[in-house]
Amino acid sequence: MRKPNKYLLFLLVTVMAYALVEYYRPRPIDWTPTYENDDRIPFGTQALFELLPSLMQQPAVKTVRLPVYNFLTETRPAGRSNYVFICRSFEADANDLRQLFRYVKQGNNCLISAYDMPDSLGKALGFKADLRTPDRADSSLRQNFVNPALKKPAGYRFSRDDGRNYLRINKTGGITVLGRNARQEPVFIRVQYGKGHFFIHNLPLAFTNYYLLNHPSSDYAIKALSYLPAWPTYWDEYQKQGRFDEDQQSILRYIWSQPALTWAYYLVVIGLLLYVIFAGKRTQRIIPVMEPPRNTSLDFVKDVGRLYFQQRDHDNMARKKVQYFLADLRERYGLNTNQLDHEFTETLARKSGLPTDQTAELVRLLRNAQKSVTLSEYDLLTLNGAIEKFNQTV
Known part of the structure; x- marks a missing residue:
């Protein structure tokens, strides 16, 4: 009976041991700010996405997994609607912005909450998303609304934010400040554009699960979204997850999205490489050393x-x-x-x-x-x- 390959046994035992350790070890809290609508981690936005239909008084909120240009040219929403972007960096080229401006100009609304925004967007609307120098960082800096009906006496504190972000307004007409920080710097503005409005927000962390659930600042996101009318709403996920949803993802794409599977994949690949290097060559019995015959006649x-x-x-x-x-x-x-x-x-x-x-x-x-x-x-x-x-x- 052929003996089992010791290298394969070692690899199998290693993978199983790693899987058991990963399965039973305590899960550390993942503080990565993904802003994804299917993430339950503190800085995902699943809670807000699930609450949004009731806030907008709509049966459902449509998730968009296409670039702005593709969605607005291929879908052409009927009637007035809202387009919501909540992400770390809002990225859009000239074609995307041209279609987005056209969309808002026709009487629709667009809410963008991001730390980084393209300069072309700011120049067209009269603002700039800016950052204070690192020495001005202040995690205790409080935010508040300008509207007295929404304003909270003690303000809203987002301790996981360093307080450096703010909006610099470059023109006077057509812009309404909706929220400021304790330095009286704008962080939330409304810009009229044609028949519609742009809502520019510079603190996307405020819309995440951590600050929406069981937190003193849990009503901030609800108040911010109250500026949007109760219309059909589109939620962008292309900026964060790309084109493909879970049903369309390949196996490797799913593996990359799971840290444990990613490390298991690396371990298997490295193990196979070691197997090829050390055991991939032809295996045969050791050939004994045969000494040449000796002339023993003299002996x-x-x-x-x-x-x-x-x-x-x-x-x-x-x-x-x-x-x-x-x-x-x-x-x-x-x-x-x-x-x-x-x-x-x-x-x-x-x-x-x-x-x-x-x-x-x-x-x-x-x-x-x-x-x-x-x-x-x-x-x-x-x-x-x-x-x-x-x-x-x-």
């Missing part, structure tokens, strides 16, 4: 010689020594070793290049060993010395 000769020496069978050893040496001469020089006579001696001396007297002494020892009845240890040593000397010389 065998030494072992045999040692055996004979230990048994002191000098005669047998000497005769085998002569026998093997003569066999070597036959193979090396092609000599006939049947007669170890004078002719054999001269031929061996000529072919081996040894002096004749040294060759004659070696042949004499060989001949005597063959003729002797028994050979002693001395005879063996003498014969072996002569043979070794011959081999070393040639």
